[in-house]
Amino acid sequence: MKVLKQSEINDLIQLHQSGQFVHAEENAKKLLSDFPQELILHNILGVSQEAQKKFREAAESYRNALKIQPQFAEMQFNLGSALYQLGDSQGAIQHYQKAIQIKPDLVVAYFNLGITYQDESQFDKALSAYQKAIELEPGFYEAYGNKGAIYLLQGDFDAAILSFQKSLNIQD
Incomplete structure (x- = not known):
């Protein structure tokens, strides 16, 4: 019986981190033919495709991983991100929410949920998602900035200024 070696995983990660996405994708596919149940291989394949x-291919890679382990919050998040890039806002929202349900402290899922709601002009939901991201990570200046942009669109200039100032103060 073959065993996936940590060195093989490390090599894949190194390829991805060095920007050799095509090679990372090819090698992940080869390894998946021998180790189809290895979640990390599906994930590296998906992020390299993204x-x-x-x-589309990345979304399929994440879906394959979720067939093996549906309660993998980060994979739900990754699928949401791929769907967002494909213009499937409702699918993205669904998977960000699943990620949050599984792992309620996954800050980036709240942030991306906020972005998606903001794109859909669901500003109250976006503000709520950004606020939750800030509660979990008080130094999340991007969330403050995005809140400011929504307040600006809504004509609440005082709240917009306050949010932008908080964002800038954190960045200093």
């Missing part, structure tokens, strides 16, 4: 803007 880096090449192959969002």
